[in-house]
Each structure stands twice: as structure tokens, then as C-alpha cells.
Amino acid sequence: MFDAEALEAARKLFARETRFMMGCVRIDDLPAADLPEVAFAGRSNVGKSSLINAVTGRTHLARASNEPGRTREVNFFVLDEVLRLVDLPGYGFAKVARDAARKFQNLGRDYLRGRPNLKRAYLLIDARHGLKKVDEEALEALDVAAVSYQIILTKADKLKPAEVDAVVAKTLAQISKRAAAFPRVLATSSAKGTGIPELRAEIVAACQL
Numbered sequence: 001m002f003d004a005e006a007l008e009a010a011r012k013l014f015a016r017e018t019r020f021m022m023g024c025v026r027i028d029d030l031p032a033a034d035l036p037e038v039a040f041a042g043r044s045n046v047g048k049s050s051l052i053n054a055v056t057g058r059t060h061l062a063r064a065s066n067e068p069g070r071t072r073e074v075n076f077f078v079l080d081e082v083l084r085l086v087d088l089p090g091y092g093f094a095k096v097a098r099d100a101a102r103k104f105q106n107l108g109r110d111y112l113r114g115r116p117n118l119k120r121a122y123l124l125i126d127a128r129h130g131l132k133k134v135d136e137e138a139l140e141a142l143d144v145a146a147v148s149y150q151i152i153l154t155k156a157d158k159l160k161p162a163e164v165d166a167v168v169a170k171t172l173a174q175i176s177k178r179a180a181a182f183p184r185v186l187a188t189s190s191a192k193g194t195g196i197p198e199l200r201a202e203i204v205a206a207c208q209l
């Protein structure tokens with residue numbers, strides 16, 4: 001999929017400094033759309049913030065936690081002033097007060113719908129669960145908004161390799177008819193580093209860096 005040269009170039013880029021830029025709670029507060037962006041979306045607790053930490057090689061850049069609903073802002077991280085990684089609030093989450101949850105979930109959705117410099121959205125799916133109904137709604141919204149997106153399986157360390165392969169194959173089949181879905185599903189583990197070099201290369205390719 002990626003040759004050694006592409007993986008090495010991506011590794012080098014992501015070895016550069018990433019800084020936290022800002023967290024937005026209102027759609028009007030987003031930064032100017034002046035750098036390519038990739039965003040991480042998915043159910044609450046799926047591992048979005050952890051994956052941003054893994055690709056940037058930083059442990060506590062994005063705040064990750066076992067408490068669902070951890071990320072409530074649209075958080076922007078800037079890699080070497082050439083690219084922004086965007087950590088979105090999760091969806092499909094019932095435990096926080098409903099109004100508050102709706103507010104930050106809508107914020108994530110509004111970001112995805114209207115961002116002109118968004119080069120790719122990564123829709124994260126827990127490898128143990130595969131696509132759920134609530135994810136289908138997200139896929140639908142991304143297709144309608146014509147946002148180029150790619151599915152990433154998370155927490156692959158929780159499954160045996162053969163089981164991961166089966167979920168990859170099944171997920172690929174499920175998205176085969178979706179117009180805006182990138183026809184490659186990447187299995188990752190932020191905990192073990194699986195798939196992280198490949199994800200870096202995917203981001204470089206998506207942003208044409």
C-alpha cells in the first residue's frame with residue numbers, strides 16, 4: 001500500500017513538533033481555513049484523542065480518558081505549521097446531560113459539513129464492535145456532505161490478528177457502495193502502535209504534503 005520511502009517521509013514529518021492551537025466551542029470561532037486539515041470523528045470513547053497522540057508521538061497532547069464525552073470542543077493541533085489535526089467530540093453518547101451532549105455533538109457535525117480545507121475525515125470504529133447503527137448515520141451525513149472520509153478501526157490490540165482481518169473485510173464490504181468513502185480500511189492500535197506509520201502516510205497522501 002505504501003512503500004518504505006513513503007512511510008519514512010511520513011515518519012519524518014510527524015517527528016516534527018505538534019502544538020495545541022485552540023479548542024472551539026462555537027462554530028463561529030473556528031480558525032481561518034488556511035492550512036490543510038484532517039479530522040478524527042467517531043463514537044465517544046472510540047479512541048480519537050488517543051489516535052492523535054499516537055500519530056504525533058505524544059502521550060498527552062490530546063486529552064484522552066475512559067470517561068465518554070471527554071472531548072467537548074473542536075480541538076486543533078498544528079503539525080510543523082503545515083497541517084492541522086482536528087480532534088472532534090464523539091457522538092452516540094447518552095450519559096452527559098442531553099442538552100450539553102447535543103450541543104457538542106452538533107458542533108462536530110457542523111465542522112464536518114462546512115470546512116473547505118478539510119482534506120479527509122477519519123471515521124473511527126472500534127474493531128471489536130464494527131459499524132453500528134449510530135455510525136451508519138455518520139456515514140450517511142458524510143456522504144450527503146460529500147466529505148472524503150476513511151474508516152479506521154481502533155483498539156486492534158483487543159482482537160486476534162485474524163479477527164481484525166475479518167472486521168476489515170466486513171467493513172470494506174459494508175462501505176463499498178458509499179460514494180465518499182475511501183476504499184481502504186486501516187486497522188490501528190494506539191496502545192501498541194499498530195497501523196500508526198500507515199496512518200501517517202495516509203494523512204500525508206490525503207493532504208498532498
Ligand SMILES: Nc1nc2c(ncn2[C@@H]2O[C@H](COP(=O)(O)OP(=O)(O)OP(=O)(O)O)[C@@H](O)[C@H]2O)c(=O)[nH]1
Pocket residue numbers: 042043044045046047048049050051063064065066067068069070071072088089090091154155156157158188189190191192
Ligand atoms: N486497548 C486500547 N485502548 C485504547 C486504544 N485507544 C484508546 N484506548 C482507550 O479508550 C479510552 C477512550 O479513548 P479516547 O482517546 O479518550 O477516546 P475519544 O474517542 O477521544 O473519546 P471522547 O473524547 O469521549 O469522544 C481510553 O481509556 C483509552 O486509553 C487502543 O488502541 N487500545
Ligand SMILES: [Mg+2]
Pocket residue numbers: 048049050063064070071087088
Ligand atoms: Mg476525545
